[in-house]
Amino acid sequence: MPIYEFRCRECKKKFQVVRSIAEYDPKKVTCPKCNTKKVDRVWSGISVQTSKKS
Numbered sequence: 001m002p003i004y005e006f007r008c009r010e011c012k013k014k015f016q017v018v019r020s021i022a023e024y025d026p027k028k029v030t031c032p033k034c035n036t037k038k039v040d041r042v043w044s045g046i047s048v049q050t051s052k053k054s
């Protein structure tokens, strides 16, 4: 399952979310610490398979 890394804009905490592709919805991701939805996706060398076009 892919791991999505986020950083909270409020508390600056980085956290990871593990979701299947089907369940993953960035609008539903909240900070585990302060529960805000003001989170930014972080791309830190995590290889996530995106859409395959072949």
Ligand SMILES: [Zn+2]
Pocket (backbone or CB within 6 Å): 008, 009, 010, 011, 012, 013, 031, 032, 033, 034, 035, 036
């Ligand atoms: Zn937070």
